[in-house]
Amino acid sequence: MHNNIDIGTKTADILLSLDATNPGIYVLLSNIYAEARRWDAVDHIRGLMRRWGLKKKTPGNSLIEVGKQLHVFFAGDSHPNSDEINQILENVKSELEASGYVLDTSCVLRDVDEAMKIKSLWRRSERLAIAFRLPCTPEGSLIRIIKNLRVCNDCHTVTKYISMVVKREIIVRDANRFHHFVDGKCSCNDYW
Known part of the structure; x- marks a missing residue:
């Protein structure tokens, strides 16, 4: 959507003048600059946030109910079960890759090396929630997740593959819509 927009200093100043105390505007600008790989501008915007004492209101998270x-x-x-969750993710990861899944690090909006981007993606909240839920429930049972932000492209793709590999229906309610993943497909037809 904003991939082809060049946000210059003047445009950023106008956006910030709308409400300089709204951290959402800073986060939006920071993400736009990060997608354009303009790390100097990202640092500047984040510096402004720190100077004003602003923080994201609610960090990204995923909720899941067990029992x-x-x-x-x-x-x-x-998480208290971090070791088990990480092991499940490692086991599933090799099955996903064997099924054709290819990680897309372009949605990691941080200026870090490729290894850190890969690690960051595998530690996203919805993946952790799915890995936690798998051993807690009978095989074939439904997994429901509530995500407070929009699911990124790679998390959407990996969840399709997970539904196929572990043979589970997965429903993810993100900030925009419900996604019903079954056998490697999503009800949104990859439009979200």
Whole structure:
């Protein structure tokens, strides 16, 4: 959507003048600059946020219910079951790659090396939630996740592959819509 827009300093100033205390505007600008790989501009915007003492209101997270208990996962989260979750992700990862899944690091909006981008993607909240849920439920049972942000392109793709490899229906309610993943396909037909 904004991939072809060149956000210059003047445009950024206009956006910030709309509400300089709204952290969402800074995050939006930072993400636009990050997609354009303009890391100097990203650093500048994040510096402005720090100077004003602004933070994202709600970090990205995924909620999942097991039994009557709600579990919340944040990207890179440390969980009491982290070792088990990481092992499940490692096991599933090799099956996904064997099925044709190719990681897309373009949605990592940070100026880090490729290895860190890969690690970051595998520690996204929806992946952690899925890996936590798999051993807690009978094979073939439905997995439901509520995500407070829009699912990124790579997480959408990997969830399609996970549904196919582990033979589970996965429903993800993100900030825009419901996604119903079954046998490697999504109800949104890859338009979200």
